[in-house]
Amino acid sequence: MKFYPLQFEPIFKERIWGGEQLKSVLHKSFTSSTIGESWEISTVKEDVSVISNGIWKGKSFVDLIKEYPKEILGTAVYARFGTEFPLLFKYLDAREDLSIQVHPNNSLAQKRHNSFGKTEMWYVIQADKEARIIVGFKEDSNSNTYLENLKNKTLLSILDEVNVKSGDAYFIESGTVHSIGAGLLLAEIQQTSDITYRLYDFDRVDDKGFLRELHVDLALEAINYKKVQTKKEFTKNTNESNVVVDCPYFTTNFISLEGTMEVVKSAETFTVYMCVEGFFEIEKDHIKLQYKKGDTILIPAAMNEFILNGKASILEIYIS
Structure with a gap:
């Protein structure tokens, strides 16, 4: 690839x-x-x-x-x-x-x-x-x-x-x-x-x-002198993208990965994964790349389909 x-x-x-x-x-x-x-x-x-x-x-x-x-x-x-x-x-x-x-x-x-x-x-x-x-x-x-x-x-x-x-x-x-x-x-x-x-x-x-x-x-x-609500409540359903923040500047989802998750995305935006717990791999064209807690990975927009495997908590970020 x-x-x-x-x-x-x-x-x-x-x-x-x-x-x-x-x-x-x-x-x-x-x-x-x-x-x-x-x-x-x-x-x-x-x-x-x-x-x-x-x-x-x-x-x-x-x-x-x-x-x-x-x-x-x-x-x-x-x-x-x-x-x-x-x-x-x-x-x-x-x-x-x-x-x-x-x-x-x-x-x-x-x-x-x-x-x-x-x-x-x-x-x-x-x-x-x-x-x-x-x-x-x-x-x-x-x-x-x-x-x-x-x-x-x-x-x-x-x-x-x-x-x-x-x-x-x-x-x-x-x-x-x-x-x-x-x-x-x-x-x-x-x-x-x-x-x-x-x-x-x-x-x-x-x-x-x-x-x-x-x-x-x-x-x-x-400074904004008004009281603001900053905490974000979000679901943690396994093997899917759970929305945490969706704003004009970025969207952040939470992925609770357990096993395998297929990802299909458009070519309109890059995607970044930040691994905040556990380990996982990205599989594409029979090539497997491994990642661990603390790793940050950028998926180019041209890379549209791949598979996530592992047991991890992942932040998924892109521009919507």
Whole structure:
């Protein structure tokens, strides 16, 4: 088969809040003790993924897209985005709390940064007993109330803290104030954007003793001050695609694979599989490729029919 399931060299990101679970739980290979993110598929400038398998091993993902835009991205995705890859896929390990932050929407990000906005979702792979996230405001608020609490260092008192567990999923639209709490290992699907406005960082200092930069003024226009519902309830029927998130930027399904599942899809979009538990294989033309927990695989749009075999929990993502 000319077009085959693609994997990529992970791009590891040192973070003040990172740890070692990407190595111990998801089988990533690195030596640092503070890796917070593994960028699995990225076309962010300066962080472009490189293919790690098959005949295109060592090739830049951006270069491959330019060579085969419709075959890799899909006819509908190409018509909408050209050769830009619209999504970014990550695994995150929060050994400590992340900063409280917000991301701009498309129009604001385009105006300020010539970039996509950042709507994202999280799937909780592993959670400590008391792990929690921050997702929006407890009640509808406004900029004056927000600024007053920020000044008084009581911001947490007006934000919605939610306890989470393994298997939970959350949808974080751009504009939602949020933070990932300590003790969480997540899969993250997001628009291709690396724009974050940091609101509050618990007065932490970096390894040089400096407070990290905040973006209070930039954030004011970006914040959605309304209370939002972020948790996604979804079914987990075996050997079928169960919808978790369906938004203008991506669709994410949950597959509980037990045995064999035949996949037939259109050539309009690529598909990405993130294996969040177990192991499975993709079979096509009598060729079987094996995958495990922590693997991320991109199925080119031109690869329309194949079989999944195994026992795994899989996130299935595409553009609808």
